[in-house]
Amino acid sequence: MPGQTTASLPRVAITTGEPAGIGPELTLMLAMQAATLPAQVVAIGDPDLLSSRARSLALDIDIVPCRPGDDLPAPQAGRLSVWPVSLRAPSLAGTLDPANGAYVLDTLDLAIAACRHGQASAMVTAPLHKGAIIDGGHPGFTGHTEYLRDACGVDEVVMMLATDQALHGVAHGDTSCPLRVALATTHLPLRDVADALTAERLERILRVLDGDLKRHFGIVSPRILVCGLNPHAGEGGHLGREEIEVIEPTLNRLRTEGLDLTGPLPADTLFTPRHLATADAVLAMYHDQGLPVLKYAGFGRGANITLGLPLVRTSVDHGTALDLAGKGTADPGSLRVAVSLAADMARHGQ
Amino acid sequence: MSQAQPCIALTLGDPAGIGPELVAKLLEQRDVVGKANIVVVGDRWVWEEGQRVAGIHHEIPEISSLAEARDQTGPVLLPTSTIKPEDVEYARINGLCGTSVLEVLKLCMDGASAGQVDAICFAPLNKLSMKQGGLKHEDELHFFVDHLKVETPVCEFNTLGNLWTSRISSHIPLAEAASHVTSERILSATQLIHDALIAAGIEQPRIGVAALNPHAGEGGTCGREEIDIIAPAIDACRDAGYAAQGPFPADTIFRRARDGEFDGVVTMYHDQGQIALKLMGFERGVTVQGGLPIPITTPAHGTAFDIAGKGRANVEAMRHAFDIACRMGRHHASR
Structure with missing residues (x-):
């Protein structure tokens, strides 16, 4: 990064995720690009696993175990610092072993502690496999986001997706993050969405969104477009009353506190260039209202952000891809976006 | 000749929106006129206003019934009398505009049912205005279904x-x-x-x-x-x-x-x-x-009240709606 010293780069910890999935190799691939990342990256995982995965993929990478308190060497292509966590059982690419569910949770715990103790500025999570963790003796596990929420002791977190390009490649303003879509409800059956959308929930979500756009993105007065x-x-x-009874009153109440909220707008007109160009973020009411657009509309690569935590956390926008694991064909694009976003957010939050 | 050249009823849509401007701009495209026998259905003053906004002037002859539409060589106007200029303001939800839209669409459907036109292409309408103007159905499709007595x-x-x-x-x-x-x-x-x-x-x-x-x-x-x-x-x-x-x-x-x-x-x-x-x-x-007995098409976008009356409306979707009406109308006429 021109004009930036190594010491000023935020330190970003990557949890390498399910050991049988593509997380370890994506982290290794990213290490090959270490010199051009806007962060000092440190991986959290089993050093032997990373070494053997690197060998089998013929990636010439120096795995350097170190401790969270240690200084990191200057970023260099082909060198990866690792905070070691030991596998519970040997891991074969593509084959899940529930015995390693606890290992994955150990990597998360280490990342959370490092962020909270200031040893890392942000954490980025590679994909985990929910089923393997549940089968490994953690039946209540529902996902990264909920685990982090509970570990940090907060009531409400907000899932937001961000991309590295604006619609059709058009840049607007801050080039690091041209489209951001947050969700008012996430993984719910569609028939449960309307009931889940209460004024209280919407208000909490909007406060988190507005607050974190200020805190982590350096936006003084975030302009938020809200979907109907x-x-x-x-x-x-005529086509439903939630806009009149729930959404509009909530927006009006928050506007009196100075939040810059536009909407509720019809989702099919909001997600067009004319409207998106005016927004710092969009709040969609449900999963498939907001996320599909990021996948097919040419916004470039995307990554997930969890808002509302006392730490910075981003993640890839894909799963463990067990069928690709160990083949070296997976695309580290989303992990790179996740690291860049985490670094940007950490810088703003300093 | 009707198989080669379908007869298309073209409506002006909600007078408070961009519809009349779009129809004026559509007829300005030279190859449009050669693709179909076009009959514009709507109040003359609305048509004139659409042309004024579009900055275009076409002299098109009037006919007095859709029964005459198929015999024409160029575009024609079937003038209706559904609304007064003083009752219309751009970009306003207006039951009178809704009533006007409904009357024109009924006229077109009756003409199509009688075999006088092969397809209908309508300019954008505003559902709220139509509801205030007497639309009893959830949307225009169900209005068509009811008027055309479709049971399938x-x-x-x-x-x-x-x-x-x-x-x-x-x-x-x-x-x-x-x-x-x-x-x-x-x-x-x-x-x-x-x-x-x-x-x-x-x-x-x-x-x-x-x-x-x-x-x-x-x-x-x-x-x-x-x-x-x-x-x-x-x-x-x-x-x-x-x-x-x-x-x-x-x-x-x-x-x-x-x-x-x-x-x-x-x-x-x-x-x-x-x-x-x-x-x-x-x-x-x-x-x-x-699923209707006659082809009916329209642009997917709405009345665009934010740019209504300003001459900035994009005619592309209207053009595609017209093209599909021509294709389906030709198919319909050949059955």
Whole structure:
């Protein structure tokens, strides 16, 4: 990074995720690009696993075990610092072993502690396998986001996706993050969405979103576009009344506190260049209202961000891809975006 | 001659929106006039106002009944008397505008039913104005169904380029969308889009069916409609001879469609398809009213009140709506 000394780079810890998945090799691939990353990257995982995965993929990488308190060497392509966590059982690419569910949780615990003690500025999570963790003796496990929420003792977190390009490649303003879409509800059956969308929930989510856009993105007065729930945003109450009864009153209340909120807008007109160009973030009411657009519309690569935590956490936007694991064909693009976003957020949050 | 040159009724849409301007701009395109016998149906002053906003002036002759439309050599105007200039203000929801729109559409449907025109292409209308102006139905499609006394299944198709979409529910609250997912509706939407694609010249339409829930229900952990209803319905579609596949999650089905894997996509609720289509090309989308005895098309966009009366409306979607009306009208006339 021109004009930036190594020491000023935020330290970003990557949890390498499910050992049988693509997480370890994506981290190794990223280490090959270490010199051009806007962060000092340190991996959390089993050093022997990373070494053997590197060998089998013919990646010439120096794995350097170190401790969270240690200084990191200057970023260099082909060198990866690792905070060691030991596998519970040997891991074969592509083959899940529930015995390693506890290992994955150990990597998360180490990352959370390092962030909270200031040894890392941010954490980035490679994909884990929910089923393997549940089968490994953690039946209550529901995912990264909930685990972090509970570990940090907060009530509400918000899932937000961000991309590295604006719609159709058009840059606007801050080039690090041209489109951000946050979700008011996440992994819910569609039939449960309307009931879950209460005024209280919407208010909490909007406060977290507004607060973290200021805190972690350096936006003084974030402009947020809010989707309606119903077709045509309810069209004056003819196609559903949640806009009138829940969304509008909540937006009005928060506007009196100075939040810059536009909406509720029909989702199918909001997600067009004319509207997106005016926004720092979009709040979608449900998963498939907000996320599919990031996948097919040419926004470049995306990554997930968890807002509302006392630490910075981003993650890749894909799963463990067991069928690709060990083959070296997986694309580290989303991990790179996740690391860049984490570094940006950490810098703003300093 | 009617087989070679369809007769198209073109309406001006809501007078408070961009419709009249779009029709003026459409007729300005030279190759449009040669594609069909065009009859503009609407109040003369609305037509003149549309031309003024568009900065265009066409002298087109008047006819006194749709029965005369087919005999004309160039575009003609069938003047109506539905609304007064002093009752219209741009960009306002207005029941009088809604009534005007409904009257013109009835006139066109009656003409089409009588075989006087082969298809209808209507400029954008405003549903709220129509409801205030007497529309009793959930949307214009059901108004058409009622007026044309259709008793078989109907479906609104949205098209973008070569991709057509149908949906099993439309203008209903999202809270009710899941209860509308039934095997019958999926089969019917698949059948309707299959037939329409055949009519549009696609010999063996490939149809993708969307899932309802995030990640297609994640094996039943995030909703069971995929397992209990949608997958069995797709099997039934295949048994009936339609090349249907799915259910595919919302975030991948349109990527695959965009890459040319499907000719048609069946979606489970309004915004699932609309967000995707509008994002992929809002200005070019067209809505086709499927399952009616006569072809009816319209641009997918609305009255665009924010730019109404300003001369800045983009005519591209109106042009595509007109082109599809011509194609389907020709097919209709040749039956």
